[in-house]
Amino acid sequence: MIELEGVPELIDPVMVAAFEGWNDAGDAASTAVAHLEREWKGEVFAALDAEDYYDFQVNRPTVWLDDGVRKITWPTTRLSVVRIGGEKPRDLVLVRGIEPSMRWRSFCNELLGFAHELGVELVVILGALLGDTPHTRPVPISGTTSDPDLAQRMDLEETKYEGPTGIVGVLQEACTHAGVPAVSLWAAVPHYVSQPPNPKATLALLNRLEDLIDVRIPLGELPEDARAWQVGVDQLAAEDSEVAEYVQTLEEARDTAELPEASGEAIAREFERYLRRRDGGGPPGAPGGHATEGGDGGSPGSYLRDNPSERTRPPKPPKPSTDDEDSSED
Secondary structure, three states: OOOOOOOOOOOOOEEEEEEEOOOEHHHHHHHHHHHHHHHOOOEEEEEOOHHHHOOOOOOOOEEEEEOOEEEEEOOOOEEEEEEEOOOOOEEEEEEEEEOOOOOHHHHHHHHHHHHHHHOOOEEEEEEEEEEOOOOOOOOOEEEEEOOHHHHHHOOOEEOOOOOOOOHHHHHHHHHHHHOOOEEEEEEEEEHHHOOOOOHHHHHHHHHHHHHHHOOOOOOOOHHHHHHHHHHHHHHHHHOOHHHHHHHHHHHHHHHHHHHHHOOOHHHHHHHHHHHHHHOOOOOOOOOOOOOOOOOOOOOOOOOOOOOOOOOOOOOOOOOOOOOOOOOOOO
């Protein structure tokens, strides 16, 4: 049963979703939605029944004390609403939770039921994957959709991925069958430093989302955290000559592959973002920042699992392969 009595009528709503787990390398995607919820003070209005979708031996509930009273927080997926002010106000429906253990089709149908009742016009699903990308370069963000018209209008790729998928791919396909426009944004996280948090990937996702839905997102301390993250990884990599050599190999491959695109749309997008922030568009007091500088999205809500905040030494990477295979999915 979907109960939405406490939710006001929404303005041009967009649903933004992220799920912890297989689709969330470095917790970059779930941290991005947590950042939006925190910065815009999202109000949770619904939660999916944990009994229906989660194996509690895989995602265990947590016990905590509230004024000496023991309480249990169950793993689940929650929905909140935030309103973006300005000359053209609009609402975001934020979906944040954990990839379900079972009944994925029912899970997606329930989320789409909320989207239908709220009048959602677009669903944006955030994900992060491990890839052969150097931490010293801008985070690659790929935007994909199953809708050819949407792909052309929003400068996205039509997904051609074949292989194992997670809840991001399943939800996007469910949106397509339901006639709801849907986009997936994927950040590539360096596989040799995959432990969370990855503020640089989180920041890159938010910047791409900002461009996609034409809003200004307050970034808070994300740009500063991103720079600190990169400096920390630089220091760790410098301690191991094999890691440093491998990073250099990735840099050369990346620079060679992207040389023809060094000018054009990518630079234009960054310049437009700079002008928007300089002119003070969007929510008051929102600091600047761009995808070439990473950042940490802060701690997720209590219903998500705890994430290690300490940095550890990156493992020695495998020798670079000549095939340069990527594990990306749609």
